[in-house]
Amino acid sequence: MASVIGRFDHPAALIAAAREAHAQGYRGLDAYTPFPLEELTEAIGFHERRIPVIALIAGIVGAGFTFWLQWYSAHLYPFVVGGKPLGSWPAFMLATVAVCILAAVLAAFVAMLAGNRLPQPYHPAFDWPAFDRASSDGFFLLIDDPEIGDARAFLEARAREVQELPP
Amino acid sequence: MADPPLIPANLTHAGLTQRLAGLVIEDRSPRSWLMALAIATVLTLIFLASVWVLFSAGVGIYGLNVPVAWGFPIVNTIWWIGIAHAGTLISAVLLLTRQDWRASINRFAEAMAMFAIVCAGLYPIIHLGRPEFFYYLLPYPNTMDLWPQWRSPLVWDFFAIGTYVVFTASFLYMSVLPDLASLRDRARSRAGQLFYGVLALGWRNSAKHWARYERATGVLAAAAAPVVVLVTGIISLDLAISVVPGFHFTIFPPYFVAGALFSGFSTVALLAIVFRAMFGLHDLVTTRHLDYLGRMMLLFGLIVAYAYTQEIFVAWYSGDPYYRYLYFDNRMTGPYAPFWWAMIFCNVVLLQLLWSRRVRTSAPALLLLAITSNIGMWLERFQIVFTSTYADFVPSAFDTNWPTAWDWATYLGSIGLFALLLLLFIRVAPMISLHDMRALIHKRSSGDG
Numbered sequence: 001m002a003s004v005i006g007r008f009d010h011p012a013a014l015i016a017a018a019r020e021a022h023a024q025g026y027r028g029l030d031a032y033t034p035f036p037l038e039e040l041t042e043a044i045g046f047h048e049r050r051i052p053v054i055a056l057i058a059g060i061v062g063a064g065f066t067f068w069l070q071w072y073s074a075h076l077y078p079f080v081v082g083g084k085p086l087g088s089w090p091a092f093m094l095a096t097v098a099v100c101i102l103a104a105v106l107a108a109f110v111a112m113l114a115g116n117r118l119p120q121p122y123h124p125a126f127d128w129p130a131f132d133r134a135s136s137d138g139f140f141l142l143i144d145d146p147e148i149g150d151a152r153a154f155l156e157a158r159a160r161e162v163q164e165l166p167p
Numbered sequence: 168m169a170d171p172p173l174i175p176a177n178l179t180h181a182g183l184t185q186r187l188a189g190l191v192i193e194d195r196s197p198r199s200w201l202m203a204l205a206i207a208t209v210l211t212l213i214f215l216a217s218v219w220v221l222f223s224a225g226v227g228i229y230g231l232n233v234p235v236a237w238g239f240p241i242v243n244t245i246w247w248i249g250i251a252h253a254g255t256l257i258s259a260v261l262l263l264t265r266q267d268w269r270a271s272i273n274r275f276a277e278a279m280a281m282f283a284i285v286c287a288g289l290y291p292i293i294h295l296g297r298p299e300f301f302y303y304l305l306p307y308p309n310t311m312d313l314w315p316q317w318r319s320p321l322v323w324d325f326f327a328i329g330t331y332v333v334f335t336a337s338f339l340y341m342s343v344l345p346d347l348a349s350l351r352d353r354a355r356s357r358a359g360q361l362f363y364g365v366l367a368l369g370w371r372n373s374a375k376h377w378a379r380y381e382r383a384t385g386v387l388a389a390a391a392a393p394v395v396v397l398v399t400g401i402i403s404l405d406l407a408i409s410v411v412p413g414f415h416f417t418i419f420p421p422y423f424v425a426g427a428l429f430s431g432f433s434t435v436a437l438l439a440i441v442f443r444a445m446f447g448l449h450d451l452v453t454t455r456h457l458d459y460l461g462r463m464m465l466l467f468g469l470i471v472a473y474a475y476t477q478e479i480f481v482a483w484y485s486g487d488p489y490y491r492y493l494y495f496d497n498r499m500t501g502p503y504a505p506f507w508w509a510m511i512f513c514n515v516v517l518l519q520l521l522w523s524r525r526v527r528t529s530a531p532a533l534l535l536l537a538i539t540s541n542i543g544m545w546l547e548r549f550q551i552v553f554t555s556t557y558a559d560f561v562p563s564a565f566d567t568n569w570p571t572a573w574d575w576a577t578y579l580g581s582i583g584l585f586a587l588l589l590l591l592f593i594r595v596a597p598m599i600s601l602h603d604m605r606a607l608i609h610k611r612s613s614g615d616g
Contacts, residue, residue, distance in 0.1 A: 035605040035606040036606065044375075046375050048375075048379050051382040052385070073315075077313065077314045094397075098327055098397060099326065101334070104390055105337055106337065108387060111379075112379045112380055112383035116370075116373075116376045119369050126371070135348050136181055136349065
């Protein structure tokens with residue numbers, strides 16, 4: 001399925017066009033900007049809520065596993081120091097908290113990459129030389145729609161330049 | 168007098184990209200950078216040579232002895248970790264509190280944290296005596312049926328520093344990732360395109376990418392404050408859970424965290440001043456940034472000074488003869504007294520200059536204070552490790568430890584390693600975050616900046 005992409009000079013114009021496209025029923029919308037724009041994410045109808053939950057779950061699992069590991073190994077290899085009990089949980093909390101944070105951070109990082117399907121070395125948009133400006137001062141709207149003619153007309157009425165991308 | 172703006176009024180998205188990406192992929196290295204690189208390389212070679220000698224001859228080449236068994240390596244670990252911490256705090260806490268002045272300096276701070284933690288992590292291994300067995304600290308199933316001693320602060324250290332290395336590396340890479348894509352789109356040579364193309368992972372600035380990116384950055388930033396407290400807190404517990412006078416204080420964890428942030432903010436100020444002069448970035452790293460960094464140094468320096476008074480007061484008020492001996496007969500007048508007084512001079516007396524706005528906004532003055540603060544914080548770690556242990560309970564066991572040439576060579580060498588990694592980093596990735604600066608330009612042009 002082919003898609004069509006248009007470049008805008010200004011973030012406000014891009015956000016307005018994205019809202020309009022969403023309202024007119026275009027789906028498969030994506031936008032490209034050199035820095036994050038919260039309004040734009042809403043305008044294309046995208047919501048991201050999973051990453052904090054994934055991080056929380058990973059943190060709990062990491063903490064639980066580390067605490068269990070310490071408790072278990074301290075009984076497996078009994079070594080009494082200063083008459084302290086084998087399951088001396090206050091001393092176990094430090095590694096538990098450390099691994100809790102470690103697991104949450106790694107999970108958030110990996111979830112970001114996996115959600116974005118990275119690494120992905122090739123994307124059709126990279127073939128359009130103007131697309132390099134997405135990492136500097138260009139603002140782009142992509143419509144991935146079977147009614148490619150309509151989408152092209154929609155973008156040509158609004159964007160500075162428009163390009164059709166191969167599938 | 169109105170505050171000068173944080174970014175120049177005529178800065179555009181395209182101009183910013185061209186300038187900062189150009190610094191990395193087009194401009195030739197300035198002569199000052201080459202000279203700094205040469206010095207850092209020589210020091211790094213000294214570091215490698217001293218580690219070579221250490222691994223061949225053993226820890227006997229250092230001034231270590233039995234009452235002062237920790238010596239320089241542990242002093243330097245604590246010092247480097249402290250420097251790393253402000254990097255994390257600047258990037259994360261200023262991000263969560265949405266401080267605009269963070270955008271110009273967060274990359275320095277994150278890179279500084281990464282390379283300081285590398286130096287910090289090397290010292291405990293260097294100090295092990297049998298460094299090839301450091302992995303015994305890992306809980307892994309092994310044929311010896313051995314497990315780590317979970318009540319030991321050394322095992323906690325391993326977990327704390329390990330977590331911190333992974334955290335800092337993730338944070339730095341996350342921050343650099345969109346900027347690597349900017350470099351990929353601008354690199355002209357085939358090698359540059361391949362190098363940045365691989366590192367950027369195909370990042371294409373999609374709104375969906377950014378949404379997930381912002382969420383993940385939020386999680387990392389929220390984890391940063393507990394990481395800072397946890398890591399330095401654990402390092403301080405190495406000392407505080409012992410019974411040695413001068414180590415056994417309940418105020419140690421917050422006192423160490425404040426000291427860490429004091430030396431770290433000083434180092435960020437130092438790097439910001441040096442790099443903006445080296446690459447002519449005076450309009451992006453402004454005197455207002457220096458002013459703010461100076462205020463942070465003053466804030467954390469005052470907390471450190473307060474901790475000194477509390478330490479001395481508690482030693483006196485406890486009525487414990489060993490504690491009183493440590494402070495009044497030992498630190499203030501003993502063989503290491505010059506170190507103690509020099510520390511007070513650097514961290515308490517000179518610090519008061521930062522009350523003056525003229526000092527905070529003067530680059531040479533702030534640079535000198537950043538250096539003296541780091542010397543002061545190093546002396547603080549020195550006197551904690553050395554004076555507490557050399558004379559503890561039984562006079563027959565007293566002995567002083569005087570650092571050898573190898574102690575100094577390893578220490579100066581690690582500063583060279585830090586500088587070398589940092590100098591190379593700023594020629595490979597933009598030294599000011601492109602995407603954070605773009606967001607700041609956008610915020611200004613949309614009226615609330």
